[in-house]
Amino acid sequence: MSLVPQAEGAGMRGQADLFLDYDAPPGPIRRSADEIIVKARPCSGSIETPDYETAAQMLEATGDYRVLRRLQPRPVVVARTPCASEKIAVILDTETTGLDQTRDEIIELGMVAFVYGEEGRIGDVIGAFNALREPGVPITPEITRLTGITSDMVAGQVLDLEAVEQFIAPADLVIAHNARFDRPFCERLSKGFQVKAWACSHSEIAWSGFGFEGSKLGYLLTQCGWFHQGHRAVEDCHALLKVLAAPLPSGAGLPFGHLIAAARKALVRIWAEGSPFDMKDVLKARGYRWNDGTDGRPKAWWVEVDEETGEAELTFLRREVYRREVEPYTQRITAFERFRSAR
Numbered sequence: 001m002s003l004v005p006q007a008e009g010a011g012m013r014g015q016a017d018l019f020l021d022y023d024a025p026p027g028p029i030r031r032s033a034d035e036i037i038v039k040a041r042p043c044s045g046s047i048e049t050p051d052y053e054t055a056a057q058m059l060e061a062t063g064d065y066r067v068l069r070r071l072q073p074r075p076v077v078v079a080r081t082p083c084a085s086e087k088i089a090v091i092l093d094t095e096t097t098g099l100d101q102t103r104d105e106i107i108e109l110g111m112v113a114f115v116y117g118e119e120g121r122i123g124d125v126i127g128a129f130n131a132l133r134e135p136g137v138p139i140t141p142e143i144t145r146l147t148g149i150t151s152d153m154v155a156g157q158v159l160d161l162e163a164v165e166q167f168i169a170p171a172d173l174v175i176a177h178n179a180r181f182d183r184p185f186c187e188r189l190s191k192g193f194q195v196k197a198w199a200c201s202h203s204e205i206a207w208s209g210f211g212f213e214g215s216k217l218g219y220l221l222t223q224c225g226w227f228h229q230g231h232r233a234v235e236d237c238h239a240l241l242k243v244l245a246a247p248l249p250s251g252a253g254l255p256f257g258h259l260i261a262a263a264r265k266a267l268v269r270i271w272a273e274g275s276p277f278d279m280k281d282v283l284k285a286r287g288y289r290w291n292d293g294t295d296g297r298p299k300a301w302w303v304e305v306d307e308e309t310g311e312a313e314l315t316f317l318r319r320e321v322y323r324r325e326v327e328p329y330t331q332r333i334t335a336f337e338r339f340r341s342a343r
Contacts, residue, residue, distance in 0.1 A: 027065070042113050055083055068225060068226060071226040071228040071238065073125075077124040077126055088114070088115055089171060090111050091114075091176070092112075092233075093110045093182070093238065093240075094233060095108035097138075104185075107154055108130070108131070109129070109186075110129065110130045111167055112234065113171065114126060116256065119259075120256050120259075122254070130234035131159050132153060134154040148174045161189070161190055161339060163193070164190055167250070168190075172197065173335070176339075177217050178200065179199065179200035179203075184341035187340070196336070198339050204263065205258050210252060221239050221243055264335070265307070268304065268310035268332060269303070269304045269330065270331070272301040272302065273290060282321065286303070
């Protein structure tokens with residue numbers, strides 16, 4: 001069979017032209033044994049750029065579709081000076097040769113700096129940094145699969161540590177989506193990270209309580225309606241900033257507001273040293289974690305609680321675990337100490 005278009009008063013047109021006047025009713029169709037003849041109407045007017053956003057909104061309005069939009073990073077505002085009431089935060093992400101913070105190395109560092117208000121309002125992006133680094137150990141195929149970074153890409157690449165330290169120097173807060181992982185790697189890289197307050201957008205925001213199905217960055221981004229090129233450092237930083245600035249359901253404010261509120265809180269870390277072995281399940285059920293002592297900290301069960309509930313937790317230990325008067329080892333933990341490696 002052949003498809004043969006016939007135009008009225010406009011000469012012969014190409015097959016693709018049949019679809020330009022999609023809103024016009026089709027001409028009559030005559031069928032024969034060996035061909036289909038379509039009578040097309042001539043195109044009127046010029047071809048306009050498709051309005052994809054309107055199309056996306058129409059699909060969403062049906063309730064049968066969810067549309068993901070490509071994430072567009074916020075523009076960097078050059079030479080932006082924070083106001084007296086504003087502070088500076090730096091979102092960072094690392095790509096590494098592995099998970100061992102004592103042996104593996106950073107192969108990419110991405111950072112995005114922005115200003116914010118005390119109430120949690122996010123302002124302009126004032127800087128972005130991204131650089132590769134050649135490690136002293138090989139990049140495995142698994143790491144390349146996860147990050148997209150190959151040995152050829154990092155060959156001869158050196159991180160400018162002076163530039164890194166200048167970038168983070170004015171920051172009042174450093175944010176990572178897994179600060180317990182990123183902070184030790186960064187502190188090995190530069191002492192400038194050691195004196196900063198840190199916040200973790202993964203563990204210090206109750207994402208599930210706000211209706212999110214997961215706390216990984218990809219899940220958060222998808223539920224907010226965006227997609228991006230994941231697992232490259234600076235792209236992940238821009239993605240996290242977008243999520244932190246997205247209003248939460250039911251008027252719960254911005255995720256960033258909840259994050260800085262958590263970062264301002266002091267916690268008490270309580271070590272249940274010498275606790276009876278048969279109480280381990282009780283401690284585990286209450287949120288205690290086991291530390292094996294190889295990192296220089298006590299070999300014991302431990303937990304972090306809000307400062308105002310610290311005394312109540314000590315009372316629980318005395319009455320329900322030790323069943324005698326004891327004074328467990330405690331530490332006051334602020335954002336300056338949180339997520340730091342014990343080594």
